[in-house]
Amino acid sequence: MNLARLTFLVVDDVPAMCQITANQLRALGAENIITAGNGADALRLLQTRQVDLVLSDWNMPLMDGLELLRHIRASAELADIPMVMVTAEADRDRIAQAINSGVSDLLVKPYTRQRLEDKVANALSRRARPVGEPLAPLAQPAPTPRPTLLVVDDTPDNLRLIADLFDGQYRVKVAHNGPKALAMCTSDSPPDLVLLDVMMPGMDGFEVAQRMREHPASAHIPIVFVTALTDDAARRKGLSLGAVDFVSKPLDPDLLQLRVQNFMRHIAIHMQRQAEYDVLLENARLREEVERMLRHDIKGPLAGVLGMAQQLASASGLAPDHAMQAGLIAATAQQALDTVQLSSDLFMIETGNYRLEPVAVDVAAILHQVAGSARAAYAAAGNVQITIDAPLSGSMAAGDPTLVQAVVYNLVKNACEAAAPGGHVAISLLDSQPMLVTVTNTGAVPPAMRERFFDRYASSGKRQGTGLGTYSAKLLTEAMHGGVTMATDDAQNRTTLTITLPAYNT
Template identity: 50%
Template sequence: MALFNESNSMPITKSTIILVVDDFESMRKVTRSQLETLGAAAKNILQAKDGAEALRILQNHLVDIVITDWNMPVMTGLDLLIAMRANAKLSRLPVLMITAEAERARVEQAISYGVSGLLVKPYTPGALLDRIERAMTWRPRKVDGIEPAIDAPVSLSKEAVRSTILVVDDTPDNLHLISQLFKDEYRVRIAHNGEKALEICTSNNPPDIVLLDIMMPGIDGFEVAKRMREHPNSENIPVIFVTAMTDQDAKLKGMELGAVDFVTKPIDPTALIPRVRNFMRFVELRKQLQADYDGMLEMARLKEDVEHITRHDLKGPLAGVIGLIQAMEEDDSTSRKQFEQLRLVEETALQLLNMINLSSELFKIETGRFKLDAQPVKISDILRRIVEVSRTTYNEKHLTISVDTDITVVGDKPLQILGDSMFCYSLFQNLVKNACEAAPEKTRVIVSLVDEDPVQIKIQNKGAVPIAIRNSFFERFVTQGKSGGTGLGTYSARLLAEAQNGHISLDVSDEDNLTIVTVSLPRLLEVDANVVV
């Protein structure tokens, strides 16, 4: 059985259980070492080589957070995230994804599936701890209670945000010269030998760029660069070799070790300064990428807070209001004038409910995260309500709007479909509205209900859909000839039909100048009714 230690929302402690997922054993070991340095107990750091193995571990172990690489064979980090969010027992488990991914669409996809944090490579242990703390103190929203989504901004000193240059040279004059060139623009650190340079580069606060001499006693510049590429804290730090060596073999060896440039001695400040600035721009872009991802996550969390208010604080009570209005309309004591006023209120409430459905549910349907809780729906009642409200709305067009059916809509067992009543309201309100707007004045709009399996609902109106948009009629933003049209009505109708395991189609008769939209929805069978009850 899958286990999830939901009670633990504290930063890393000896009792924190962490699952590290990476296809490279060396990276798993390095991450484990970093986590131990940050306070985790070695026995509580679990490891998996891919997403599939991680899922197997999650079935039998209590875990507080999953830290996963993005690109892995067998099962990627994104696929692991999707699988976890689809599992009720793992859906709220924090997931921190470590990535060099720069494609915004893929990052947005991870956020849409509920990733708890994103950490851009390369990173320091301090950055890892910060993202772990953020991920563990936020989880997908529960039904009750709303917490602030965005933390107060942290004030950083000017020195703390300045980019850092490490100058490595065994000659004091060279250290002094280069330090003076950059001290006003960057934070400059110096190292007199390779050992000190490696200590700084592999620390929790590595530099952003290294100006590295090659010929030094002890560990030379080539060996320093080689060891830097073997440590996660320093593997991606740009290295510029500053050397008196000018032969092609030395340059080739440096390039093989990941050097981004060569500067020859004696140092020419007019050549060195722009080169360093160019590579610092790259460093700043990488830092901005992390900031962008953090901002995207915070916006996603804020959006979830708003959707929570929409779904639970507005949608439920609004459905109750609609039900109360409908009950008052059917009351024999309601006068004709009161009835007409109630119809206007009902129309407004239905429009608001439609907006809520579109804003809070369509995104889930589009991303494949919506799960239907199918219930019996008296479809004839919904169609009758929408038609009656539409008669009032389009009264000035003198349309004849009717429900055409030979099915008995009263009695103990009226025709029902298996779906979502609120979705049906939005679906057919959009289609009937679309038909009424397209229909010429003094014509008929007919809503037909056919008792088949699946149940067929047809909306017919005069006026043929233009040829130019017929093939894309149910796509997003497709509209023609309607002032203020958004092109979302038929698109949302298709999504809402398909979300209820239904289907929607368009038929056009140019000869008769008719448009017919047909919606097919699953009929509630006797066996379905027994299961639902």
Template identity: 35%
Template sequence: MTAPADDAPLLLVVDDEPSNVDVLRDLLEALGYRTLGAGSGDAALALARDRRPDLVLLDVMMPGMDGLEACRRLKADAATASIPVVFVTALSDARDRARALDAGGDDFLTKPFSRPVLVARIRSLLRLKAAQDQLADSYRRLRELEALKDDLTRMVVHDLKAPLTGILGSLEIVLDGDAGPLSADQRRLLGDAQERGGDLLRMVDNLLDLSRLEESAVQLSPRDLDAARLLREVAGAWSVRAEREGARVAVEAPAGLSVRADEGMVRRVLGNLIGNALRHGGAGVSVRLSAVPAEGDGVKFTVADNGPGIAEADHEFIFRKYGRRSTDSVGDLVEGAAEGVGSGLGLTFCKLAVEAHGGRIWVQSRPGEGAAFHFVLPPRPQGD
């Protein structure tokens, strides 16, 4: 008999009767498989952890640890959980089959078994395991590539921040007149460059904070915030851009409504949502910022506009990292990247920042009916 190839599947045969082990091993080796034998549940577990067989043929009735318990332990161990287990036993009652499958078994054969049936089931389970192993390996490599991409992104973005800050500082000096008088056109162009540079700096900060939020490495600095004051200040910070684009930003919030949260984070969430509304709302869009007591507890903030709206199919997708709306073109992505809108970063940051507080964010919108982004913050953030 020709010896099995070195790369042939390895099968572990477990039975307390040595003659049964020998018969099955001879049969399987004749079919080209490599085999191992074990006479007890404990021995089977040790061999499975050490040799990682591709499949286990397991008797049920054995002294000490029976086959059912051995199977449970195999499936409970991450190192051996993916190994298919076929029970080969003299038991034939339907309840025995049910107990074997409940223990984690993948198949059940009653002695005396049909050789063609045994071979067919072994081959089927080995094909399934090979496919699962390939999928697991692909997923592992994908995670490694994603980790590498994220590391490179953080390095590049971090290195971008210093020269960008220098550019903005130089623009501020020129606009303040420290380098000489400017014409109206020069002041307008330099002011626009400073504003766009600020947008880019916010996107850089979004990227850096996204990485920290994804790794739960951001430490919140919560403080008591007056909701009405916060909304008025945020709206005021956007008033110049809104006026230039013919847009309106209004605030509605009752006096005395407060929440404990990281002010910087919440300001950036509101700023990203306002930037989205101005960018996608079109000329003359109206944006409304509001805050009301949330149902149950906490505060519900809303940034709503009367723009073209968002297709319902995009509601969940737009919060994903690097996601984009189905109506966005490549040009939209490039033009909107500085605002963290088309880049798919701004809304992802909003989602992670709100969730870091223990809150939630969602959108209500239909095409032609505007969009309303809501987020609820609990009275106190998690861990405060």
């Protein structure tokens, strides 16, 4: 891939890290690189400059990387720009937030230039897979490479002894002086742990450690000093330079192996984190693709059924009962299409990527439609009496018709299922600002359910209840800048759900 033709935006609040990342991109062939010190500055640049890829740190002042990502994905003009998040984040919930917000890839600190190249190439080459193209298998964790151990000593016998001791366990590199060790630690493939002799001619171990800590590419590398110095002053100096341990000469091979193994265990966990995040990201992407395919594959046949049923219902010479049946088929197909669209909207709301375009919604008409359907389903069997107190039409809210229909349907259905046999469900509308819709049913919500009534999968006393109806109703109303609340009256043995929606102002 020719990176010279592309423009990269590097975002980091540490200027040195910005420069290092920019230099790494230039080494990969990039020529057009702009930088920003935080998400807010990056967003301003994106609004004025053409950018092909954003490479952003996570933790920054003013606006962090996650907030920047959400702003990008919420903008119609910027939403398609790939973004790679650079992070040392270990909290899986936070990583899930980035994935759900649409991050293109995750790059775990510290990283090598090769890993940066892989992530940039993945983010730039990833495309929406055409419908019908076979799915890739679910991602499995990539094999974690062996950690790299750098041994630094000016004595050849010591180098050979330590290198042979760890050969086969780790990738072992050696350096016989300070400058060579420093060059290896600040290279594109730095070691994971350094065993560093203190007493060396020219640049001693303390100076190597000092310079490593001053360079962003090597500042994170753990150092174990291997030395014949045993005085407290030397130990204090080493610890002040970030040493994680001291090993005394002459060496005890068994003790040295145990100490190195303990540190390498922590390093291996860190290296595995990148592989785990890669799997989380890829599996989330595959789930999105499966859902997109299903929505597409279902919508096509349903649209065909709807069209044919509408044509049949309007055909001349059709018997009245046949025309009625064709009309019912058309209405059912339309409801199924709306449900498919609703699943897409609900996913966008849950991931923070939904953008409401409010229109006038006749809530009164929807209430009567849902009440009629509910009577057919429940009252016909003599189980539940359903009443409605609302005008036939004309009460207009600002929102999305499909979302309002889904909210009312879910809450009325929930009320009918919760009402005891022979119970009552009352639907009423108050045309105010905001508009209020109440759904009241006989039967009080059990005390143990009240605190989590709107939680996902919360259900009680319903054999086939999924616990998604009230959860989705809450999300959908809030997406339309409204809300839904629940109140119980134990004395009267009833439950009331109150929906608030902004009134439509002409």
